[in-house]
Amino acid sequence: MTTEAPSKPRDFIREIVEADLAAGRYQRVITRFPPEPNGYLHIGHAKSICLNFGIAGEFGGQCNLRFDDTNPTKEEVEFSESIKRDVAWLGFSWDDNLFHASDYFDQLYAWGEELILKGKAYVDSSSADEMRAMRGTLIEAGQESAYRTRSVDENLDLFRRMKAGEFPDGAHVLRAKIDMASPNINMRDPVLYRIRHERHDRTGDAWCIYPLYDYAHPLSDAIEHITHSLCTLEFEDHRPLYDWLIESVSVPSRPRQYEFARLNLNYTVMSKRKLLRLVEEKHVNGWDDPRMPTIAGLRRRGYTPASIRNFCERVGVAKRENVIDAGLVEFCVREDLNTTAPRVMGVLDPLRVVIDNYPEGETEWFDTGTRKVPFARTLLIEREDFMEEPPNKFFRLAPGREVRLRSAYFITCTGVVKDDAGNIVELHATYDPATRGGDSPDGRKPKATLHWVSADHAVDCEVRLYDRLFRSENPEESGNFLDDLNPNSLQVVPRAKLEPSVRGAAPFTRYQFERLGYFCVDPDSSGEAIVFNRTVTLKDTWAKVK
RNA sequence: UGGGGAGUCGCCAAGCGGUAAGGCAGCGGCCUUUGGAGCCGCCAUUCGGAGGUUCGAAUCCUCCCUCCCCAGCCA
Numbered sequence: 001m002t003t004e005a006p007s008k009p010r011d012f013i014r015e016i017v018e019a020d021l022a023a024g025r026y027q028r029v030i031t032r033f034p035p036e037p038n039g040y041l042h043i044g045h046a047k048s049i050c051l052n053f054g055i056a057g058e059f060g061g062q063c064n065l066r067f068d069d070t071n072p073t074k075e076e077v078e079f080s081e082s083i084k085r086d087v088a089w090l091g092f093s094w095d096d097n098l099f100h101a102s103d104y105f106d107q108l109y110a111w112g113e114e115l116i117l118k119g120k121a122y123v124d125s126s127s128a129d130e131m132r133a134m135r136g137t138l139i140e141a142g143q144e145s146a147y148r149t150r151s152v153d154e155n156l157d158l159f160r161r162m163k164a165g166e167f168p169d170g171a172h173v174l175r176a177k178i179d180m181a182s183p184n185i186n187m188r189d190p191v192l193y194r195i196r197h198e199r200h201d202r203t204g205d206a207w208c209i210y211p212l213y214d215y216a217h218p219l220s221d222a223i224e225h226i227t228h229s230l231c232t233l234e235f236e237d238h239r240p241l242y243d244w245l246i247e248s249v250s251v252p253s254r255p256r257q258y259e260f261a262r263l264n265l266n267y268t269v270m271s272k273r274k275l276l277r278l279v280e281e282k283h284v285n286g287w288d289d290p291r292m293p294t295i296a297g298l299r300r301r302g303y304t305p306a307s308i309r310n311f312c313e314r315v316g317v318a319k320r321e322n323v324i325d326a327g328l329v330e331f332c333v334r335e336d337l338n339t340t341a342p343r344v345m346g347v348l349d350p351l352r353v354v355i356d357n358y359p360e361g362e363t364e365w366f367d368t369g370t371r372k373v374p375f376a377r378t379l380l381i382e383r384e385d386f387m388e389e390p391p392n393k394f395f396r397l398a399p400g401r402e403v404r405l406r407s408a409y410f411i412t413c414t415g416v417v418k419d420d421a422g423n424i425v426e427l428h429a430t431y432d433p434a435t436r437g438g439d440s441p442d443g444r445k446p447k448a449t450l451h452w453v454s455a456d457h458a459v460d461c462e463v464r465l466y467d468r469l470f471r472s473e474n475p476e477e478s479g480n481f482l483d484d485l486n487p488n489s490l491q492v493v494p495r496a497k498l499e500p501s502v503r504g505a506a507p508f509t510r511y512q513f514e515r516l517g518y519f520c521v522d523p524d525s526s527g528e529a530i531v532f533n534r535t536v537t538l539k540d541t542w543a544k545v546k
Numbered sequence: 547u548g549g550g551g552a553g554u555c556g557c558c559a560a561g562c563g564g565u566a567a568g569g570c571a572g573c574g575g576c577c578u579u580u581g582g583a584g585c586c587g588c589c590a591u592u593c594g595g596a597g598g599u600u601c602g603a604a605u606c607c608u609c610c611c612u613c614c615c616c617a618g619c620c621a
Contacts, residue, residue, distance in 0.1 A: 038621085139547065194619035236616090259551085314569055328570050445579095515582070539581095543581090
């Protein structure tokens with residue numbers, strides 16, 4: 001018997017990790033997920049989370065959660081809390097390894113002095129505008145700052161006084177002394193520290209100078225003994241600076257940066273700036289609006305952690321730009337919910353059906369094994385399940401036609417009642433008592449099985465139906481993405497009719513409403529008033545033949 | 547047109563010189579008390595293009611084309 005190797009996820013990063021471990025370059029892999037606490041996590045972050053925590057798990061290593069809190073003007077504790085909640089909800093644990101770049105401010109500062117002492121950094125007193133003007137362009141070298149030749153002593157003195165708060169914002173910066181003529185703009189004496197008289201969520205007023213990402217990140221990695229520092233493609237150009245810093249300062253370990261392509265999804269936006277705008281300008285109802293691609297939004301929509309993890313796995317990790325079809329993430333929830341969600345019946349757009357030969361006042365309770373469903377003389381079916389003049393391919397109810405009511409009886413439509421305007425207001429039907437449970441002793445097989453609900457037993461629920469937030473595949477493409485907002489992305493059914501078994505369902509309970517889709521109890525529910533979010537519809541081949 | 551990346555099926559993605567995995571979507575069929583699910587089958591003679599090396603190239607070499615990223619005291 002041959003034993004198949006389990007097909008674990010394969011990608012170029014895991015190959016590198018495996019090779020590094022095999023070669024003995026590192027004894028144990030340590031990765032990190034380094035969000036800046038300035039927004040909510042979205043599904044693109046989920047890819048990075050799955051990668052970093054996934055690798056740590058597979059190779060018996062560790063993954064740190066590190067907040068990149070180097071810019072106090074943009075960061076808030078609300079965001080840190082949401083990030084922790086979302087990572088945990090996705091099913092990953094950082095154990096005791098929760099860190100902050102701000103934990104390292106002392107060490108980072110000390111290395112700033114070390115750089116000065118080695119002649120590798122200097123205090124520049126140019127204005128931001130002057131620096132920009134002297135940076136050169138993509139095709140022209142920059143010019144060296146007049147302050148570049150300051151003495152070590154002067155630099156040290158100035159840097160200490162920057163730290164001491166002697167200067168206003170923008171008066172000086174600490175810059176690396178690398179090469180103003182480098183074709184890589186990141187190497188043209190990048191700024192390492194800036195003055196910001198701003199209170200920091202964690203360090204309070206202890207600091208008025210804050211390190212930049214390019215400086216803090218590699219050194220924080222080194223402090224944490226990160227082995228593989230995984231980031232997105234746009235940081236490829238920063239890797240030489242990452243390495244320069246690691247090599248220029250007395251760090252305790254040698255991390256290496258690798259870049260992969262970020263996740264893009266069609267029919268939505270993923271940039272923090274745009275998501276923030278949607279929230280702030282109230283185009284959606286908060287970061288956890290079920291239409292948002294945020295983890296919080298997906299959770300409220302009814303997505304499961306497993307479905308998001310599977311999605312990330314299917315999407316893969318590579319270096320080429322990609323736009324994933326939103327249909328894939330929908331496939332992943334259906335795949336999960338299909339096997340886990342209890343089935344229940346509910347009618348969104350009710351049409352009364354009176355079973356004329358069913359005894360008045362009688363109620364039967366059908367036991368499906370998971371719940372009991374009441375059947376009575378007056379039923380509600382989905383309006384679109386009836387057609388007075390059905391086209392060829394329409395299998396559902398029509399005058400004179402017999403269909404099965406799921407788990408109940410076969411019924412035959414015997415009459416149509418209309419109002420003065422000609423709208424169908426009620427149907428009449430007869431049932432066949434011999435088909436109790438949904439099977440006919442004579443082997444009759446109706447072409448369709450409909451969902452239904454007993455009118456007198458139904459519980460009224462609000463149901464929120466969602467559609468894609470934007471009309472076009474790439475909302476960023478043409479001008480203002482807000483112009484592309486789908487005006488029908490939220491449709492509310494105020495009084496959908498649900499079978500009574502849903503009564504008392506707790507928030508985040510997930511169901512399949514048979515033939516309609518998967519639905520999840522929204523936290524807006526209170527007591528008797530249940531609100532459902534439609535997570536995703538079922539695949540609908542009828543919609544296609546239509 | 548400086549530097550850094552990337553181009554394999556509609557969307558992802560394997561492939562690492564030995565003759566194009568897989569998933570999603572799509573299309574047929576079977577089955578079905580959800581037009582759901584499940585099952586079966588089909589779906590790249592061709593890898594951005596052109597040359598070259600080789601018995602053999604998506605994989606190596608050369609030239610070309612296209613796309614993405616970089617000129618924040620953001621990350």
